[in-house]
Amino acid sequence: MAASVTHAGPAVTHAVPAGDPAGPGAYVLGVDSGGSGLRVALGRVGEPGPLATTVCAAPVRTGPGGIDADHLLDQLLPAARGLLDRASAAASTEARSEDARAHGAPADGASAGAVAAAAIGAAGMATLGDRLRAELPGALADALGVRRVALAADAVTAYAGAVGQRPGAVVAGGTGMIALGTDLKEWHRADGWGHLLGDSGGGAWIGRAGLDAAMRAHDGRRGGSAALLDRLRAVFGPAEELPGLLYPRSDRPAVLASFAPEVAACAGA
Structure with a gap:
């Protein structure tokens, strides 16, 4: 049936x-x-x-x-x-x-x-x-x-x-990030647009920001982090090989999010 x-x-x-x-x-x-x-x-x-x-x-x-x-x-x-x-x-x-x-x-x-x-x-x-x-x-x-x-x-x-079925709001954060709220008459959302267009504050967003800082350090650009570059190399290998590892994958958001704990560890050091 x-x-x-x-x-x-x-x-x-x-x-x-x-x-x-x-x-x-x-x-x-x-x-x-x-x-x-x-x-x-x-x-x-x-x-x-x-x-x-x-x-x-x-x-x-x-x-x-x-x-x-x-x-x-x-x-x-x-x-x-x-x-x-x-x-x-x-x-x-x-x-x-x-x-x-x-x-x-x-x-x-x-x-x-x-x-x-x-x-x-x-x-x-x-x-x-x-x-x-x-x-x-x-x-x-x-x-x-x-x-x-x-x-x-x-x-x-x-x-x-x-x-439940009450009015309120939630911020759901994981690999992505979205906020959703209702007064039971209208619904409103903020973000949740995916790792390319938004998800600000989610795991993929944090991981990508950390990798960006690592690559800046690799290139000698402003805003780089030598500590994050060290963690990039420890997790993924040589920095110049990261694009070849990341871009072909269908689970890019999860890979980006996997670097978020490294960002947190460096921030707390």
Whole structure:
């Protein structure tokens, strides 16, 4: 059966109707796809906190067609199956205990291997998410039995996680950087335009600023940092070879962000 899909833009509030498979006890999947990797959590409706979590370090590729849905699924599906296996094993152990028998077994909706609903927050979803919208609902339904899918920009899921359905604002900083706020009548955003056009203060921005200072020191230009040049060489090798290492990569934001801790260390020295 095809999954129903909600496209978040910018906020999602989605009530679960009576009799829906995503009722109490059903498995639900939460996914955060950012510039530094994929984070996946499995939980049950009505229970606090996740049952199990995992991280895939490789960021999902972005190409001429936008976010690469196949690459996301190549990481997400094995990760989700692994979480389901862990949750099933833990539930079996719990069911054998006296405490589990006293509190009853999980609801029928939590059958092993089936996920009732999934919420996915992806960096770049608003402008680069057409393939995700087209391909993810069907793929998740076929592979995991997902009946309901919510797709949103990662800033929206960050807002929902921090503030819920109340008015407020969040600044979501990681590899990128974005601010999002609402009074529940209008939404406003600042930045979040990616490592080439903005994301000021994010990890990639900090790392790039540090590499710029290092290259200035290499060239003898003003604004250079000998300390950062030393760290560049320690991390990447000869400075003159850095363009050849960086520019061909599809994960440039993550590579730039990987240098941010070196900037922080030099600043604190």
